[in-house]
Amino acid sequence: MDYSQFLYMHDEISLIAVIVILFLADLFLCGDRKSGTVSKALSLLPVGLLALQTAYIASALLCPCGDGMSEAFGGMYQNTPVMTLVKVVLNVGTIIVFLMADSWMKRPENQIKVGEFYMLTLSTLLGMYYMISSGHFLMFFIGLELASIPMTALIAYTKNNQESAEAAAKYILTALFSSGLLLYGISLVYGTCGTMYFDELAAKFSPADTLQLAALVLFISGIGFKISLVPFHLWTADTYQGAPTTVTGYLSVISKGAAAFVLFTILVKVFQPMVEQWNTIMLWIIIFSITVANLFAVRQNNIKRFMAFSAISQAGYLVLGVMGGTAQGMTSLVYYLFVYMVANLGVFLIINVTEQNSGKINISDYNGFYQSNPKLSFIMTLCLFSLAGIPPFAGFFSKFFIFMAAFNAGFPVLVFIALVNTVISLYYYLLIVKAMYIVKNDAPIAPFRSDCYTKTAIAVCALGVVLGGIVSCIYGYIDTLSYGL
Amino acid sequence: MDRLNELINIILGIHVDMTWFLVLSALMMFIGIYGFLTRRNTLAILISVELMLNAADINFAAFNRMLFPEGQEGYIFALFSIAISAAETAIAIAVMINIYRNLKNNFVANLDKLKW
Numbered sequence: 001m002d003y004s005q006f007l008y009m010h011d012e013i014s015l016i017a018v019i020v021i022l023f024l025a026d027l028f029l030c031g032d033r034k035s036g037t038v039s040k041a042l043s044l045l046p047v048g049l050l051a052l053q054t055a056y057i058a059s060a061l062l063c064p065c066g067d068g069m070s071e072a073f074g075g076m077y078q079n080t081p082v083m084t085l086v087k088v089v090l091n092v093g094t095i096i097v098f099l100m101a102d103s104w105m106k107r108p109e110n111q112i113k114v115g116e117f118y119m120l121t122l123s124t125l126l127g128m129y130y131m132i133s134s135g136h137f138l139m140f141f142i143g144l145e146l147a148s149i150p151m152t153a154l155i156a157y158t159k160n161n162q163e164s165a166e167a168a169a170k171y172i173l174t175a176l177f178s179s180g181l182l183l184y185g186i187s188l189v190y191g192t193c194g195t196m197y198f199d200e201l202a203a204k205f206s207p208a209d210t211l212q213l214a215a216l217v218l219f220i221s222g223i224g225f226k227i228s229l230v231p232f233h234l235w236t237a238d239t240y241q242g243a244p245t246t247v248t249g250y251l252s253v254i255s256k257g258a259a260a261f262v263l264f265t266i267l268v269k270v271f272q273p274m275v276e277q278w279n280t281i282m283l284w285i286i287i288f289s290i291t292v293a294n295l296f297a298v299r300q301n302n303i304k305r306f307m308a309f310s311a312i313s314q315a316g317y318l319v320l321g322v323m324g325g326t327a328q329g330m331t332s333l334v335y336y337l338f339v340y341m342v343a344n345l346g347v348f349l350i351i352n353v354t355e356q357n358s359g360k361i362n363i364s365d366y367n368g369f370y371q372s373n374p375k376l377s378f379i380m381t382l383c384l385f386s387l388a389g390i391p392p393f394a395g396f397f398s399k400f401f402i403f404m405a406a407f408n409a410g411f412p413v414l415v416f417i418a419l420v421n422t423v424i425s426l427y428y429y430l431l432i433v434k435a436m437y438i439v440k441n442d443a444p445i446a447p448f449r450s451d452c453y454t455k456t457a458i459a460v461c462a463l464g465v466v467l468g469g470i471v472s473c474i475y476g477y478i479d480t481l482s483y484g485l
Numbered sequence: 486m487d488r489l490n491e492l493i494n495i496i497l498g499i500h501v502d503m504t505w506f507l508v509l510s511a512l513m514m515f516i517g518i519y520g521f522l523t524r525r526n527t528l529a530i531l532i533s534v535e536l537m538l539n540a541a542d543i544n545f546a547a548f549n550r551m552l553f554p555e556g557q558e559g560y561i562f563a564l565f566s567i568a569i570s571a572a573e574t575a576i577a578i579a580v581m582i583n584i585y586r587n588l589k590n591n592f593v594a595n596l597d598k599l600k601w
Contacts, residue, residue: 141562145572149573152580153576153579156580159583162588165580165583165587166584166596169577170596172573173530173531173534173577175573176531176534176538176573176577177521177537179573180517180541181537183538184540184544187510187541187545187548187562190558191552194552194553194556196558196562238599241599242599
């Protein structure tokens with residue numbers, strides 16, 4: 001066996017190195033945890049290591065050797081520059097989540113399990129890496145499960161909280177159900193084709209084969225659970241509400257974005273001959289996701305639950321890029337993922353810092369938030385405007401590009417329905433803005449100062465929201481890397 | 486005695502082909518889905534889900550044995566999926582023990598703190 005092919009997976013191996021270093025640091029550096037003397041180094045170490053690793057991966061993008069494509073283990077592992085780019089985007093999101101988690105990790109009840117949080121999060125990230133770079137259904141399945149099993153432990157992280165345990169139970173049971181469906185679909189692919197390598201599969205598919213159609217439907221429903229598209233979204237709101245806020249932020253952006261990107265690459269690469277069939281399926285899924293989630297979001301009062309329905313509808317917009325499977329679709333999907341990530345994490349940062357300082361998570365608690373915390377309300381408004389797609393924020397451009405991609409792929413009616421839904425979504429995003437600025441409240445949330453980690457993260461998100469759309473070279477750069485049918 | 490011998494001969498004479506395995510796995514799959522939707526105890530739901538996962542494993546093994554005997558891909562996939570479903574079950578049971586500690590029972594009807 002040629003061991004040098006392990007070097008092709010340098011993204012994954014560097015992440016494993018980070019996990020191992022953190023594990024050892026957690027073991028030896030922390031000393032006496034009970035007395036709360038966890039060294040300050042441990043809160044800075046994960047962020048620093050992950051930033052280093054991100055720089056390492058990104059360096060492969062900046063100075064590409066050859067065309068940047070690599071393949072290992074007979075095609076089981078495949079990597080292209082755009083996959084590396086998605087990994088970098090996911091990494092940036094994880095760094096923001098780590099910065100967000102810091103004040104929560106410093107609470108006395110979490111002191112004994114700080115290391116576990118970082119290791120579980122990085123394990124799910126590793127699973128997403130393998131899922132993105134898979135070239136075989138076995139690799140894809142293992143990556144998917146590696147991304148969802150530690151996630152359950154993260155959701156149930158606050159052990160004595162009944163809501164957290166309930167959210168984890170709902171998550172793991174639906175995740176198991178969806179992987180059962182997915183596995184059955186993969187077995188049908190194997191039965192009809194005799195292979196599971198992505199490179200060989202496309203030639204063996206034909207739209208006339210009903211077993212393969214069943215496999216396609218089972219595959220889409222299995223991965224639809226992970227992206228939480230309607231009608232596979234029923235776990236989303238409960239899990240998002242019950243999970244710790246930091247984990248909800250991670251769940252709503254990073255695991256969703258990775259799954260959406262993988263849906264694109266596998267549909268384009270493996271289910272290529274059935275493009276008409278999956279276009280029809282995705283069309284209805286997208287229409288239902290956007291509309292149903294918007295209607296439910298309007299009537300929420302808990303802000304995490306509200307963000308859950310907002311995230312379902314945003315997932316619908318995200319997979320608009322899948323329609324037709326064009327190169328433009330992939331570009332706009334990755335761009336949308338980036339922009340959605342900074343805006344959504346910005347909102348979650350403020351929800352989290354408010355919850356840490358005052359314990360309040362209802363939308364009505366935010367009445368008069370502007371009087372007491374003007375800066376935070378301003379940033380939150382920027383992020384909500386970006387999510388709603390108001391120019392000149394990045395959200396407008398990402399929505400515009402993704403609509404363009406779907407329109408050029410030949411789905412004008414779908415784009416029209418999505419546009420109408422953008423107006424509805426503007427209404428409920430503005431409800432929060434109205435609560436913060438206009439509604440009078442005699443006892444608003446008391447003014448508080450956020451810690452420097454949160455401040456850094458908020459600054460990054462605000463910069464991303466403001467500059468992400470105006471700096472046009474970002475979209476242009478993604479466009480040079482992407483590919484389609 | 487004669488009738489018993491006759492019955493044994495009939496059973497031995499049956500040629501077990503692909504269809505038998507596929508029917509078995511499809512049945513298991515749908516029994517699992519039915520159980521997932523109707524059981525009221527989280528552990529029973531977990532057992533139903535295991536039925537679904539095992540149905541897919543039977544498919545993999547049968548396809549490999551009957552249709553593509555030259556390779557090992559299906560067997561290997563079944564092995565990996567058994568290991569992964571064991572990991573999933575372990576963490577699901579851990580979550581359920583946690584719920585049991587808080588609630589002193591494990592029924593779905595009591596998981597009602599998060600609604601609408």
